[in-house]
Each structure stands twice: as C-alpha cells, then as structure tokens.
Amino acid sequence: MKTASSLLHSNQGRANVRPWFEWSIAFFSTWFVLGLYLDGWAHANELPDSFFTPWHAFLYSGFLGAAIILVGSFLRARLRGASLRQALPVGYNLSLLGVGLFLLGGVGDMLWHIFFGIEANLEALYSPTHLLLAASGFLLVTGGLRSAWWHVTTTRGASFLVVLSLTLALSILTFFTSEFHPFDHPWAWVGYRPAATPFVASLTTHSTPALLDAGGTSQDIAEVVGVSSILLQSALLMALLLLTIRRFGTRLPFGWLTFLLGVNGLGMSIFHSTPWVIPVAGIAGLIADALYRWLGPTSPRIVQLRLFAAVVPIILYSLYFLAVFLIGGVWWSIHLWTGGIALAGVVGWFMSLLLVPPATPEPQAEPRPQEDA
Template identity: 40%
Template sequence: MVSVRELTKELFRDQGPILPTARFEWTMVALCTWLMSGAYLDAWAHRHLARLETFITPWHGVLYSGIFAILLFLGVSALRNQARGHRLDQALPAGYNLSLLGAVLFGIGGAIDMLWHLHFGIEVNLAALISPPHLLLMLAGTLIVAGPLRAAWRRPGSKAPWTAVISASLLLSMLTFFNQFDEPLVDTYAAATSGAPATIAHLQELGILGIMVQTALLTGVVLYLLSRFRLPFGSITLLVGLNGALLGSLEQNFDLIPVAIIGGLLADLVLVWLRPGPQRVVALRIGAFLGPVAVSALYLLFLQITRGIDWPITLWLGSISVSGAIGVLLSYLTVHPPLPALDVAG
C-alpha cells in the first residue's frame, strides 16, 4: 500500500514508466493550443467589447471548455493505465502528472476567479492581468502547456520533437499573455510621434522596456531549449510565429505577424550557421546576441516604414544593442563559465 506521502512525492517527481504515443502527445498539444487560444480570445474580448461585466461569456466558454477537455483527456488516460496495472501516481507518461495537476488547479482557480469577480467586480487593464486569481491561473496554465516539453526533456535523444517546440511556444505565450500591457506586437509605443514631451518620454520608456522584456522571454525560452536539444530548422520560426500571431491579434496588428515570422526565420538561419549549443559555447554566445539584434532591428525597421518612428538614432541603436546584450547575459545562465578547481589540499 502506497502512503499518501509517497504518492504525492511520485506525483510531483512526474517520472512514470509509461512512454507517450505520438497520438497522445499531439492530442495534448492540440488541447493546449485550444486552451491558449481561448485565453487570448478572452483578452481580445476584454480589449474590444464594451461592458463585459459578467463571468459567463462565450470567451470564457472557449477557455474553460479547453480546460475541461484537457482534464477529461488526462483523467481518462490515467484511469485506463491504472486499470492496466499501473499505480495511480504513475498512470500518465512522464511529464504529464504536472499537467493533470495544473488542470485541476486551473479549475480551482476558475472558481476562485468567479467568486472574486462577484465580490470585487470585473477587473480591467493591468489589474485584470495581475489579480491573484489570474496569477493562479497563469501558474496552472504553465504547468499544463509545458507537459509535452517536460515529456521530451525526460526521454533520450538530442533532437527536439515538434511537440516540444510547440509546447515551448505555448509556454512563451503564457508568459507574454501576462505581459501584454507592454508587448511590442500589442502596443506599438515606438511608433508614437505626438503628445506632450512628458508623454512622449514615457512612451519611449515603455517602448524600449517592451523590447527588453520580450527579448528576455523569447531568448530565454530558446536558450532553454538549446541547453537540452538540437532544434530542427523552422523551430524558432514556429515558436515566434505562433506567439506573434496570438499577440498581434490582441490589438489587431495583423501586419506585425509576418514580421515576427520573418524574425524567427532569421534566427533559424543564425542557428543553422552557428550551430550553437552547450558544446559550442562561443557560437551560443554569438547566436544569443545576433538573434535578438536581428529580431529587434527588423521590428523597428518595419515600424519606421509603415507607421513612422520619431525616436532619435540613440534610442534606435540603443534598444537594438540592449536586446543583444540581454541575449548574451542570458546565455551565461544556459552555459556558465567553467568553475575553478577546488584546492582540496588546503
């Protein structure tokens, strides 16, 4: 008889012996995409539809039906495997126990969110992103969508499967969802050219900060993947393109979505050229600089052509250079310099 403590420990270790089938993993990827699409659809509705003062909306329906589908899929899979003789804490493939836990947590968070709305009303703008129930939903969603990535991480093999790449893109999209108040593809602060001097200065700060944060999130996810996998060509294009499509749709900046895709393609070409990885540290550092620089430069150039930017050259070049510096600094978290030998004699 397995104790509750051992059961809980194994549940969080999430290293069961069952290997996921391709059908299982692609189903999970599709359901996670459904969930993330529902989240961004709900965010779009809050931005564009007036008087959205109720918890019961079609947009919440898409979001929570996605959660229900994930919970049902994982729950049925676990019960089937338990009936085949597997212990309950090992009834899902490695990496997916935490996804099931996240689905349960999301349901609990949704109930708390409904009570929160009934008591405090419907939040708007920044308050809607950082309210405690929504932060709980972010944690739960992160556990869910990272399932295919966790599963691939724990299997042998150095090449990343596409399910892991899409999972990483959904993970990135979960993070950018809660940073949408200052995302370059959502609010093009860099293109603001009119207003009082103090307002322009404030918008310049937001524009540069948005580029910095998006660079950190995107580059961090890519470097995390490179610390474990060889990425197939097109991985960064898919990762950036999917995230860009979700972000660009929030304020209907559809013309920026191809920019994100082209930026991802440029990063993929850098990847092919340099072949960065833990064993090619110099290439990793160079790639971590060139990738963000290329993406940031392309974004600002496109804004200049289509909307116009009144930034001085200092801000132009400075924001591009800072994005490259952020990439290099993050690369040191992926592969740190060798440690000096310890003096055991002393």
C-alpha cells in the first residue's frame, strides 16, 4: 500500500503545473457550474426547453473549454514521451476522466430519452445518466483541490483555487440535492405550509408506514422532508469542510468560508426566489471564518475540531430560522425547529468522527507464558 510520501515522490515525474493551465481549468469549471445553475433556474421557472437554449450553450461551452485544455495538454505531453499517468499535472487525471464520462453520459442520456422518455420534475435530477453527468462534473471541477492536496506548500493562488474548487464541488452537490435543501424549499416557512389534508395509503401489503398509520397529513410529510433536508445538507457541507481542514489545517485565508457559503447561498436562491438565504449564508460564513481563526481546528487539535464541526451547522440553521421568522414566520412547532438546529450540530459532530476518527491504542505484544522449570 502506498504511503503519502511515496505518492508524493511518484508525482515528481509528472508534468509541471503551469499557472495558465490551472487558472484556465478553474475559469471554465466556474463557467460550467454557472451554466448548470442557469439551466436549473430555467427549468424551475418552466421556460421553453430544448437542446438549443442559451443556458445549455453556457453549460456546454464551459465543459468544452475545459475539455479542450485537458485533452490538448494530455496529447501534447504524450507526444513528448510522457506516460499515461504522468501526462497531466497531479490531480488532473481524474478531471480528464470526468471529461470522458461526461461524453459517455451525454450519449447515454440521449439513448435513455429514446427508450424511456424524458424525465420530469424530480426524475430529472436522479435518472442514472444525469447522475453520471453529475459525477463527471464533480471530477472535472475538483482538479484544483486534488492538485493542491499533493503539494507540500500552499501559495496564496493555490489557496484560492482550493476554495474555488471546493465551492464548485459543493454547488454541484447542492444542485443535485436541491429538492432536499432548506434554502431551495423552506418547508418551515408559513408560505410553504401545505393544507392539512390526510394522506391515504393505498398499499397492497398489510404494512403501512407509521406516519400514515397515525393519520399523518401532508403537513407531517412536509415536516419530515424539511428536517431530513437540514440533516442531509449539514452532512454534505461538513464533510467537505472537514476533509479540507484535515488536509490544509489553518492555512486557508480568512474569508474562505464566507466565500464558499455566500456563493452557494446565492446559487440556491435563484430557483424559487429565496434571496433572503444569501445574507443568512454570508453571515454564517463570516462567523464560521471567525471560529476557524479563533479555534484553529486541525487533526491534532481534536477538541477544537469537534467543536467547530458541531457549531458551524448550528449557527447556519439558527440564522436560517431567524430569517424565516423575519420574512413571515415559522409554522413548525418550537420542538421541531429547535430540534432541527440541534440535530444539525449532531450531524456535524458525527462527520468529524468519521473524517477524523478518535485515536486507537497501539497493539501490544502479549507476554509470553513462563515455561516450567
């Protein structure tokens, strides 16, 4: 099994990372994700849809720009004698794989539509071919993060590329889970309160869900989906943050969390006109930046890391519910919305246990039994 030091040593023969290469990939990756969100906005607002739309052009031109640079750099290095693994700078082989998978997913999506029809509503996010496109996009935009991961020193420019790459990665995750995101569907807000119509189970088995057995209504379902959305998004956010902190420690600049959360909040606000989430995300990011500087969470400083992991989602969703109160009110009971905030912190804490597990005792040799004289 290769250690980190051996992997670093094996990367020495790779093509050197040139600034123009990394910044070009970052630019077109950003363009690609902007196009993705524009396409989502168009679908959410039920604009006329076809393959030839301005938002599709935005999306695919961003992908095409990144693909040309990656494939061109790869082929040029191969012509100069570089091996397959060393033709691209460290971290970008998976981005090239993402290009190939995106093309495969595009062809697969066309065939899927021919045989099974075009997806609608929630289906559009979770059809297998669209998930393949999502995974390939994730590989494409995280090249800068992987590149910095395998470099011993982190320059200011590299730090920004890490933050940008992380922001794009989070934005892809939140886009494809947007139906389960409190910023997109604020189920606790009075404006989203459904009518208390009973759900009727029409099942062929003798077993019905407990919620329906108890006479559950559409309001109960809205509460279940709303709380589950908070837990899911807390897990996704803290997984990315803690993974980044585990590698880069406290070396990222002040403001990186404000940028990440603010940009993501801006993106999530456009689908169903929820602009009030932008200041929520921005202020939460600013407080998280202050905590990052004050606590200095790193793997060796495990108490500070656990505290950071729990407090950040608590702050985010405390501000979220405060904003919901201010824009009209929360229809959930106090038991539910305060519990949702608390559980967000629990999820963050559990993610810290997963990404930075507690130390285990070193195995000790058992004493050898004494032989009889």
